[in-house]
Amino acid sequence: PIDPNFETNRERVGEENGVTVWGPVDPPEQLGIHGTHVAVDYDICIADGACLEDCPVDVFTWVDSPGHPESEIKVEPTHEDQCIDCMLCVDVCPVDAIDVDPG
Ligand code: SF4
Ligand code: F3S
Numbered sequence: 845p846i847d848p849n850f851e852t853n854r855e856r857v858g859e860e861n862g863v864t865v866w867g868p869v870d871p872p873e874q875l876g877i878h879g880t881h882v883a884v885d886y887d888i889c890i891a892d893g894a895c896l897e898d899c900p901v902d903v904f905t906w907v908d909s910p911g912h913p914e915s916e917i918k919v920e921p922t923h924e925d926q927c928i929d930c931m932l933c934v935d936v937c938p939v940d941a942i943d944v945d946p947g
Contacts, residue, residue: 903927
């Protein structure tokens with residue numbers, strides 16, 4: 845599962861699609877964690893899509909991740925600022941790739 849303490853255990857390495865990326869990254873095989881309030885571990889995500897389908901406020905957008913061993917698309921929390929902390933995405937992800945910090 846995603847490390848809920850990634851903000852202390854990992855370093856910010858940049859930004860993609862307006863979203864903070866937490867390393868380590870070594871593309872295309874290792875892509876790190878994307879997002880802060882709504883965080884998706886790209887190295888765990890298998891592109892199930894339940895998070896994107898169930899989010900009531902459309903926080904997620906599909907992005908391409910060609911060459912990644914788990915899946916060749918991922919969900920970017922592009923609109924994480926709109927999150928209402930319903931925790932649905934956290935509950936439905938089959939591989940526990942998402943962390944949401946309420947408050
Ligand atoms: Fe969307 Fe709810 Fe997940 Fe926030 S916690 S990203 S509102 S599904
Ligand atoms: Fe990925 Fe889990 Fe969503 S596998 S697409 S973060 S439901």
